[in-house]
Amino acid sequence: MINPSYAVILGVLLFSVGLYGALRSTNAVRILMCIELMLNAVNLVFVAFSRLRPEAMIAGQVFAIFIMAVAAAEAAVGLAIILQIVRQRGVVYMDKINLLKG
Amino acid sequence: MGNYFDVLLFLTVGVGFVFLGLWVAKLLRPNLPNTGKQSIFECGERPYGDSRLKFRVRYYIFALVFVIFDVEVIFLYPWAVVFRELGLPGLVEMVVFLGILVVGLVYAWKKKVLQWV
Amino acid sequence: MSFLDAFVRALPTLGLFTLAAIILVSGFMVSQVRRITHAAFFMVLAFTGVAGVFILLGADFLGAAQVLIYVGAIAVMFLFAIMVSDLKELSDNPRGTAAATTADGSSGAAAPAARPDGSPSPRGAWSVLSGLVALGFAGFVLAALAKAGLPAVEVPAASGLPTTAPIGRALFTTFLLPFEVASIVLLAALVGAIVIAAREGGGEAEAKAGSPPTSAAGGGKGDAA
Numbered sequence: 001m002i003n004p005s006y007a008v009i010l011g012v013l014l015f016s017v018g019l020y021g022a023l024r025s026t027n028a029v030r031i032l033m034c035i036e037l038m039l040n041a042v043n044l045v046f047v048a049f050s051r052l053r054p055e056a057m058i059a060g061q062v063f064a065i066f067i068m069a070v071a072a073a074e075a076a077v078g079l080a081i082i083l084q085i086v087r088q089r090g091v092v093y094m095d096k097i098n099l100l101k102g
Numbered sequence: 103m104g105n106y107f108d109v110l111l112f113l114t115v116g117v118g119f120v121f122l123g124l125w126v127a128k129l130l131r132p133n134l135p136n137t138g139k140q141s142i143f144e145c146g147e148r149p150y151g152d153s154r155l156k157f158r159v160r161y162y163i164f165a166l167v168f169v170i171f172d173v174e175v176i177f178l179y180p181w182a183v184v185f186r187e188l189g190l191p192g193l194v195e196m197v198v199f200l201g202i203l204v205v206g207l208v209y210a211w212k213k214k215v216l217q218w219v
Numbered sequence: 220m221s222f223l224d225a226f227v228r229a230l231p232t233l234g235l236f237t238l239a240a241i242i243l244v245s246g247f248m249v250s251q252v253r254r255i256t257h258a259a260f261f262m263v264l265a266f267t268g269v270a271g272v273f274i275l276l277g278a279d280f281l282g283a284a285q286v287l288i289y290v291g292a293i294a295v296m297f298l299f300a301i302m303v304s305d306l307k308e309l310s311d312n313p314r315g316t317a318a319a320t321t322a323d324g325s326s327g328a329a330a331p332a333a334r335p336d337g338s339p340s341p342r343g344a345w346s347v348l349s350g351l352v353a354l355g356f357a358g359f360v361l362a363a364l365a366k367a368g369l370p371a372v373e374v375p376a377a378s379g380l381p382t383t384a385p386i387g388r389a390l391f392t393t394f395l396l397p398f399e400v401a402s403i404v405l406l407a408a409l410v411g412a413i414v415i416a417a418r419e420g421g422g423e424a425e426a427k428a429g430s431p432p433t434s435a436a437g438g439g440k441g442d443a444a
Binding site for chain 3: 061
């Protein structure tokens with residue numbers, strides 16, 4: 001027997017760990033990794049709530065699958081953009097990419 | 103729960119085997135380092151240059167196409183399980199889904215980004 | 220014997236706590252380790268832990284999907300992206316960052332945090348601020364959850380209930396439209412990423428991508444100005 005509420009709390013904590021990393025890092029690839037962690041935390045909360053409410057058992061898991069698909073698409077496009085920035089500008093640090101600043 | 107107990111056992115034994123083996127080997131082996139032994143192993147060749155060399159961006163596109171179709175497989179799997187129940191509508195729905203994704207594959211093909219160079 | 224019985228009954232919860240510790244520590248290490256490749260592998264560890272939690276919660280199909288998509292595909296894509304770009308530029312090199320910051324003063328206005336030379340964390344005050352934001356977020360949500368009251372229900376851990384067939388049924392009836400839209404999202408991602416990443420332009424672009432990073436790592440002044 002297991003209490004899914006623990007998994008909800010774990011999801012919240014994982015989301016804040018990812019938020020901390022995404023805010024703190026300057027490396028664009030690392031920021032993208034932390035965003036993936038945050039999406040994973042959201043999945044965790046979805047699944048935990050799907051277990052807490054039996055009538056939402058399947059809906060929560062289907063949502064999690066859609067989030068995985070969106071996360072894959074987001075990582076694909078995000079990494080492509082970062083690769084192109086690295087090739088064009090030679091830097092990967094977000095605070096160095098200030099082309100729009102006057 | 104019962105099925106996953108085997109998984110847990112397998113995981114414990116697998117991880118334990120690796121670390122136990124490394125630990126016993128560390129206890130038994132003589133420690134005589136020299137420069138030849140400590141150099142990076144590169145199939146018996148003498149290593150040269152930096153190991154962090156840059157690959158072509160083309161290889162990233164292979165990974166990209168793989169990821170997109172990996173996600174597609176995740177949708178295919180539950181479909182295959184309930185395929186008999188769904189019948190013809192299910193088949194049509196999946197054909198539409200696959201058709202949309204095949205457009206992307208055709209685009210990648212036409213753009214000639216799938217060629218291994 | 221009763222002690223063993225209690226231990227077996229507490230085993231899923233103990234497993235959840237162990238996985239939680241692994242997930243949180245490796246998630247934290249993603250932003251702490253210096254080399255970006257190590258960060259990618261810590262990310263893989265966190266993803267695997269989340270797959271374990273899914274299986275403990277009885278969502279076995281999602282656990283398999285998590286391993287297949289995140290560990291098998293997304294992490295590989297990250298590693299490919301790190302490989303095809305210049306790894307030296309991608310790793311958070313504190314010396315290089317400090318030199319680059321002193322080279323152009325304009326970025327100092329955008330990031331008010333001063334970076335002491337040779338410090339392992341390049342942006343001390345900024346990192347403290349983001350830690351406060353994350354802690355504030357966690358405190359806010361946990362307080363809201365405590366106020367709402369999480370139910371103390373116990374569900375069977377890793378219940379062998381079938382989830383794949385119900386997910387398939389839901390996917391092709393209730394969630395049919397999102398399912399078809401998901402394929403369009405994936406198509407857009409595929410085409411968009413190819414358009415962005417495949418702009419190679421022969422040797423000229425390669426030379427352009429190749430030479431500036433090395434000069435920036437060496438001197439930095441001319442490139443930053």
